[in-house]
Amino acid sequence: MQYFPFVVVAWILAVGLYGVVTSRHLVHQIICLIVVQSSTYVLLLGVGYVTGAVAPYFFDIPAHTPAVDPVVQALALTDVVVEAAVTALLLSFAIQAHKRFGTLDPQELASLKG
Amino acid sequence: MTLAVSTPYTVPIGFMDALQITILVLVAAGATAVVLIRQPVHQVLVLSAYGILLAVLFLAFQAPDVTLSELTVGAVALPIILLLTLAKIKKREE
Amino acid sequence: MSPAQRRWMFGLGMAGLAAFYLWGMSGLPGFGNYPGPYGFVILHLAVKQTFATGIVSAINFEYRGFDTVGEEFILFAAAAGTGIVLRRLRGERDQSATDEAADREVPATSGAVRMVALLFTGPVMLVGWWLASHAQANPSGGFQGGVILATAFILVYLSGEFLVLKRVSPVALTEAVEAVGAGGFAAIGVAAVPMGLAFLTNYLPKGQLAGAVSSSGTIALISFFVGLEVGAAFILIIGELLEQTLLVRQGDRLCSTSRSWSWPGSSP
Numbered sequence: 296m297q298y299f300p301f302v303v304v305a306w307i308l309a310v311g312l313y314g315v316v317t318s319r320h321l322v323h324q325i326i327c328l329i330v331v332q333s334s335t336y337v338l339l340l341g342v343g344y345v346t347g348a349v350a351p352y353f354f355d356i357p358a359h360t361p362a363v364d365p366v367v368q369a370l371a372l373t374d375v376v377v378e379a380a381v382t383a384l385l386l387s388f389a390i391q392a393h394k395r396f397g398t399l400d401p402q403e404l405a406s407l408k409g
Numbered sequence: 410m411t412l413a414v415s416t417p418y419t420v421p422i423g424f425m426d427a428l429q430i431t432i433l434v435l436v437a438a439g440a441t442a443v444v445l446i447r448q449p450v451h452q453v454l455v456l457s458a459y460g461i462l463l464a465v466l467f468l469a470f471q472a473p474d475v476t477l478s479e480l481t482v483g484a485v486a487l488p489i490i491l492l493l494t495l496a497k498i499k500k501r502e503e
Numbered sequence: 504m505s506p507a508q509r510r511w512m513f514g515l516g517m518a519g520l521a522a523f524y525l526w527g528m529s530g531l532p533g534f535g536n537y538p539g540p541y542g543f544v545i546l547h548l549a550v551k552q553t554f555a556t557g558i559v560s561a562i563n564f565e566y567r568g569f570d571t572v573g574e575e576f577i578l579f580a581a582a583a584g585t586g587i588v589l590r591r592l593r594g595e596r597d598q599s600a601t602d603e604a605a606d607r608e609v610p611a612t613s614g615a616v617r618m619v620a621l622l623f624t625g626p627v628m629l630v631g632w633w634l635a636s637h638a639q640a641n642p643s644g645g646f647q648g649g650v651i652l653a654t655a656f657i658l659v660y661l662s663g664e665f666l667v668l669k670r671v672s673p674v675a676l677t678e679a680v681e682a683v684g685a686g687g688f689a690a691i692g693v694a695a696v697p698m699g700l701a702f703l704t705n706y707l708p709k710g711q712l713a714g715a716v717s718s719s720g721t722i723a724l725i726s727f728f729v730g731l732e733v734g735a736a737f738i739l740i741i742g743e744l745l746e747q748t749l750l751v752r753q754g755d756r757l758c759s760t761s762r763s764w765s766w767p768g769s770s771p
Binding site for chain 3: 299300309313317341342343345350358362363366370373374375376381384386390
C-alpha cells in the first residue's frame with residue numbers, strides 16, 4: 296500500500312503511451328493522450344494524501360482538523376478543465392487533417408507531404 | 410478499528426484503504442480497456458465510464474473539488490466533443 | 504518503419520523510462536506520509552487570513568492566483584483556436600452540403616428525450632450558477648460551475664431545437680461574454696496595482712463570517728468571472744462543432760447549416 300498508487304500511475308502512463316505509439320486512427324490517438332493525462336492527476340493527488348485525514352473544507356468541521364494537502368488539489372482541478380479545451384483544439388486539427396489528406400491514419404500521414 | 414479523524418464524515422482507516430486499492434485496480438483495468446479498443450465510437454463510451462471511475466477514485470483520495478471537475482468534464486463534455494468530431498469525420502467520408 | 508519495429512523501439516524506451524521512474528519512486532516517502540511543510544502551513548493559516556472555508560479555491564484564486572490567470576488564458580486561447588481552425592472549413596463546404604443532405608433519413612428525437620432535456624435545463628443552469636458563486640465555502644468553484652453552465656445550453660440543443668440554441672447563444676454574444684470573463688479576472692488583479700498593492704492582492708473587505716457568500720473578498724468575484732469564461736468557452740467549442748455536423752429541420756424539410764450565425768430576429 297505504500298507504493299501501490301504510484302505503480303498504477305506508471306501502468307496507466309505505459310498503457311496510454313503504447314496506445315499513442317501503435318495507433319491507426321487519429322481520434323484513437325487523441326483518446327489515448329487523454330488517458331496519459333489522467334495518470335498525472337492520479338499522481339498529483341497520490342502525492343498529497345495524508346493517511347486518516349479529511350478533505351480540506353472547513354465549512355462544518357473545526358478549522359484545525361488534519362486535512363490532505365490542498366495545493367496539489369488546486370493544481371489538478373484547473374488541469375482537468377483546461378486539458379479538455381486543449382483536446383478540443385487537437386480534435387479540430389484532426390478534422391482539418393482529414394479534410395486535406397483524406398486519411399486519418401497517423402502512419403500514413405507521416406509520409407504525406409503537403 | 411480507529412476512526413481516521415472524529416468528524417461525522419469519516420470511516421475507519423481500514424475501509425478507506427480497501428476502497429482505495431479496489432478503485433485503483435479498477436482504474437488500471439479501465440485505462441487498459443480504453444486503449445485496447447480500436448473503434449473510436451466504442452472507445453468514447455468506455456472513456457465516459459473511465460471518467461466516472463476516476464471521479465470515484467478522486468473522492469476516495471479526499472478531493473471533492475477534483476471529483477466534480479472530472480465528472481463534468483470527463484464524463485460529459487469530452488464525450489460530447491469527441492462524438493461531434495466523429496460525426497463530422499464520418500459525414501465527410503460518405 | 505514497420506509496426507513491429509515501432510513496438511520494439513517503444514518497448515526499449517518504456518523500459519528505460521520505467522527504470523528511472525521506479526528509481527525515483529523509491530525515494531518518495533510513500534503513499535499517505537505527506538511530509539511537505541507548504542500544505543500544512545496553508546491549512547493552518549488560510550481560514551484566518553482569507554475567511555474562506557474552501558481552502559482549494561482560496562489557493563486557486565488568491566495564494567496561487569497568478570497560475571490560475573495563466574490557465575484561464577490557456578482555455579481562452581484553445582477556444583479561440585478551435586474557432587479559427589474550424590471556421591475556415593465552412594466556406595468551402597457550402598455548396599456540397601445541401602446536396603448530400605437532401606436524401607438523408609434522420610430519425611426524429613424521441614419525445615422522452617426532448618421532455619427530460621427541457622425539464623432539466625433550468626435546474627442545471629441554477630446548479631451551475633450556485634457552484635460558480637460559492638467557491639469560498641464548498642467544494643465548488645468557477646471551473647466546475649462554468650462547465651455545468653455550458654451543459655445547460657447543450658440540453659437546449661438535445662431537446663430538439665437547434666435553432667433555439669443558435670438564437671439563445673449567438674456567436675458574437677458568447678465571445679463577448681468569454682472576453683468579459685477573462686478580462687474581468689485580469690482587471691480585478693490589475694485594480695490592486697494603483698492602490699500600491701501587488702497584482703492580484705485580495706483588497707476587498709473580507710466579511711465577518713468565514714465561509715459566507717459575501718466573505719473572502721475577491722475570491723468570490725474572481726470565481727464568478729472564471730465561471731462565465733469557462734462556460735462561454737465550452738459553449739463556443741461545442742457550438743462550432745455542432746454547426747459543422749448538423750442537419751436542421753426547418754418546417755418539414757431538411758436543410759444544412761451552411762449559413763453563418765446571425766443575431767436573433769434577423770432572417771437567415
